[in-house]
Amino acid sequence: MAKHPTPMLDQLESGPWPSFVSDLKQLAEARAQNKEGVEFQIPADVAEDLLGILELSYKHGRTHWKHGGIVGVFGYGGGVIGRYCDQPEEFSGVAHFHTMRINQPGGKFYTSEYLRNLCDLWDFRGSGITNMHGSTGDIIFLGTTTPQLEEIFFELTHKYNQDLGGSGSNLRTPSDCIGQARCEYACYDTQAMCYDLTQEYQDELHRPAFPYKFKFKFDGCPNCCVASIARADFSFIGTWRDNIKIDQKAVQAYIGGEIPPNAGAHSGRDWGKFDIQAEVIDLCPTECMAMDGKTLKINDKECNRCMHCINVMPRALRIGDDRGVSVLAGAKAPILDGAQMGTLIVPFISAEPPYTEIKETVIEPIWDWWMEEGKNRERLGELMKRQGLQKLLEVTGLNPDPRMVQEPRSNPYIFWNEDEVEGGWERDINEFRKDHRR
Amino acid sequence: MPSVDFMGKTFTVDEDGFIDSYDNWCEEWVQWVKQQEGIDELTEEHTKVIQVLQEYYEKNGIAPMVRVLSKVTGFKLKHIYELFPSGPGKGACKMAGLPKPTGCV
Numbered sequence: 398m399a400k401h402p403t404p405m406l407d408q409l410e411s412g413p414w415p416s417f418v419s420d421l422k423q424l425a426e427a428r429a430q431n432k433e434g435v436e437f438q439i440p441a442d443v444a445e446d447l448l449g450i451l452e453l454s455y456k457h458g459r460t461h462w463k464h465g466g467i468v469g470v471f472g473y474g475g476g477v478i479g480r481y482c483d484q485p486e487e488f489s490g491v492a493h494f495h496t497m498r499i500n501q502p503g504g505k506f507y508t509s510e511y512l513r514n515l516c517d518l519w520d521f522r523g524s525g526i527t528n529m530h531g532s533t534g535d536i537i538f539l540g541t542t543t544p545q546l547e548e549i550f551f552e553l554t555h556k557y558n559q560d561l562g563g564s565g566s567n568l569r570t571p572s573d574c575i576g577q578a579r580c581e582y583a584c585y586d587t588q589a590m591c592y593d594l595t596q597e598y599q600d601e602l603h604r605p606a607f608p609y610k611f612k613f614k615f616d617g618c619p620n621c622c623v624a625s626i627a628r629a630d631f632s633f634i635g636t637w638r639d640n641i642k643i644d645q646k647a648v649q650a651y652i653g654g655e656i657p658p659n660a661g662a663h664s665g666r667d668w669g670k671f672d673i674q675a676e677v678i679d680l681c682p683t684e685c686m687a688m689d690g691k692t693l694k695i696n697d698k699e700c701n702r703c704m705h706c707i708n709v710m711p712r713a714l715r716i717g718d719d720r721g722v723s724v725l726a727g728a729k730a731p732i733l734d735g736a737q738m739g740t741l742i743v744p745f746i747s748a749e750p751p752y753t754e755i756k757e758t759v760i761e762p763i764w765d766w767w768m769e770e771g772k773n774r775e776r777l778g779e780l781m782k783r784q785g786l787q788k789l790l791e792v793t794g795l796n797p798d799p800r801m802v803q804e805p806r807s808n809p810y811i812f813w814n815e816d817e818v819e820g821g822w823e824r825d826i827n828e829f830r831k832d833h834r835r
Numbered sequence: 836m837p838s839v840d841f842m843g844k845t846f847t848v849d850e851d852g853f854i855d856s857y858d859n860w861c862e863e864w865v866q867w868v869k870q871q872e873g874i875d876e877l878t879e880e881h882t883k884v885i886q887v888l889q890e891y892y893e894k895n896g897i898a899p900m901v902r903v904l905s906k907v908t909g910f911k912l913k914h915i916y917e918l919f920p921s922g923p924g925k926g927a928c929k930m931a932g933l934p935k936p937t938g939c940v
Contacts (some may be wrong), residue, residue: 463936467851467925469872476924481850491851565924566901604922606901626853773900774938 401449444623446490476561480636498562503588534572584635585748608771647713727778860932
């Protein structure tokens, strides 16, 4: 018998999609039975009280968590999101319901042994409820009490060699697409770079020293499977500088219908016979492709590497061999001054370990600038708006490049530095009056 | 709100152990938080951080940014963590009696 009736939540157990309500009930049941005899360190009925308070929120149409919460582990300024419910008497199981962020491995590849260890720890010292994964990438442990935080941290680090993720005004947990692990489009090893930068900037990740949060994301190619261009202050997007590699025989196999376009992604509907002219050549944004008899030609100088042709014919077209990353900066959600996607600041840079050039010429100079000039709770994208892209180029020493703008400015409010203008700004009105009477 | 009895004083605190009002801050509060925040010995450097936080808060009505705290005290962030293991927010601000940090933490 459930502790709280949940008529509204019960409706969410029907339908084909995996039901989070059924899962939570299953967990509540398992904790009540406790077949393995675990000495639960937080209330055994945590899942039941979570369902109970959620049902109450469904009824009221309002949240029942109190404002904020500051908890953590010694040595770190982030990693734990404190949370207390506002009905602690009735729902004592979730009186404390803190979230712990655990730094996930690159590409989120796991062994069952590793996950089993984490689950054992979390069943013992937490609610047994997780979020796999938070949108920034972390493994999320959902719901524990303050006294358990240090205990969990000790076991994570000592037994499982596993650290917390980031929260607060600091470098948040970096994340990546699966990259070269199993994708032929990956222009660099996203996981290696994500791992390297995560380790390099541990201090920035654990101890908030920034004006506001800051995120890294690593995409192997412009398809952006980890959405770095929209969800990271620094987006690293793989690309290449030489020519797309064409296998003309495979092109003919696509034309002949032996290989399905887009690796069969549209096979759920009859779109007719593959038409290379209509589906590839005419859709190329720069119109740099053509069939010359039986040969597919690409004018690579005009190609903007949008990935479309490669996505349609992955077995015939491949990324080039001269590879690196583009760096974009400033993406953020709407608060405060509007949503932004990343702005191109480095068109092409090497992405080979130990990534010294990226660290020394891009990341660190921009951090220095933002840490000094950024206002309280001002994202990098907002500082770029306030002080200008030009200022960013000045602090990094990057050269202005036409590729950094979609179009030149249309207003004439152009600022010049004094030393760029002959004679400077110091003028004598009396000199002017000699030629121009009042 | 829970309350704490310590050295003859009673403090009202929230779940995270922050004091209910800056006006109720006193020396005994510092001693109480010291126990809670893993600090063995209070030094002049602790006092300096607390003083800077309080002066800034009284003047501006908010806690200073981490960078400002570092600049004014002359302590690097690393040293602030050596003094206050929970960091400038949970550790030092709590001890100084400032309101709990808010936002996306």
